[in-house]
Amino acid sequence: MSIAQEIHRIQQELATTSARLVVVTKTRSITELQETFAAGVVDFGENRVQEMVEKQAQLPSSIQWHQIGHLQTNKVKYIAPFVHLIHSVDSLKLLVEINQQAQKNKRIIPCLLQIYIAQEESKFGLNQKEVTQLIEDPIFMTLSHIRIVGLMGMASFTENVAQIKKEFQSLKSLFDDLKANRVGESTGLVQWEEISMGMSGDYLLAAELGSTLVRVGSAIFGPRG
Numbered sequence: 001m002s003i004a005q006e007i008h009r010i011q012q013e014l015a016t017t018s019a020r021l022v023v024v025t026k027t028r029s030i031t032e033l034q035e036t037f038a039a040g041v042v043d044f045g046e047n048r049v050q051e052m053v054e055k056q057a058q059l060p061s062s063i064q065w066h067q068i069g070h071l072q073t074n075k076v077k078y079i080a081p082f083v084h085l086i087h088s089v090d091s092l093k094l095l096v097e098i099n100q101q102a103q104k105n106k107r108i109i110p111c112l113l114q115i116y117i118a119q120e121e122s123k124f125g126l127n128q129k130e131v132t133q134l135i136e137d138p139i140f141m142t143l144s145h146i147r148i149v150g151l152m153g154m155a156s157f158t159e160n161v162a163q164i165k166k167e168f169q170s171l172k173s174l175f176d177d178l179k180a181n182r183v184g185e186s187t188g189l190v191q192w193e194e195i196s197m198g199m200s201g202d203y204l205l206a207a208e209l210g211s212t213l214v215r216v217g218s219a220i221f222g223p224r225g
């Protein structure tokens with residue numbers, strides 16, 4: 001199947017769920033990204049800053065760029081002029097820098113807090129307590145150029161569907177708690193709207209469990225080289 005056919009197949013699968021497709025274009029060529037755009041997709045996900053910046057300069061300005069990978073503080077300035085949504089915020093220090101660069105660019109940058117849901121040691125993210133601490137920190141309230149619009153999580157790298165399901169459910173349940181208790185909303189800087197979860201192997205499961213943004217690459221383009 002062509003890139004466009006794969007995209008339309010996945011969009012059809014997601015049509016009865018609340019999830020939207022973010023096409024993960026990391027390592028893919030400009031030609032492949034042009035094909036993706038021609039198929040009607042505007043949400044593109046990249047995990048390396050330099051790659052995103054280079055591609056952004058060569059592609060239509062209507063593309064909405066999602067930063068999905070771990071973001072270093074010293075790289076924020078390169079994506080701040082254009083980034084649509086940062087999925088991978090895992091510290092107050094990073095958020096302070098995003099706020100500063102957003103202000104310089106006269107923008108408000110929407111962000112997701114990355115939550116640690118996997119069993120693996122290596123994955124980045126906050127736990128439930130750290131989310132509350134971050135939002136209740138006095139410094140947080142001063143960050144008028146960011147918005148926290150939801151949560152992001154990465155499941156363990158495993159074939160064990162029950163394990164993945166458990167991890168997605170834990171993210172959804174944290175989200176539901178934060179939303180029900182309107183955590184942080186009085187600051188005007190928080191709106192609980194998005195749950196970014198699900199990749200090529202598990203996007204349908206994630207969508208069924210309440211994901212609003214699935215991040216899919218290899219199911220569209222094939223394995224990364």
Ligand SMILES: *Cc1c(COP(=O)(O)O)cnc(C)c1O
Pocket residue numbers: 024026047068069154199200201215216217218219
């Ligand atoms: C690479 C990546 C994806 C997409 O992975 P696929 O298995 O190719 O769908 C999703 N989320 C993050 C954070 C990634 O780095």
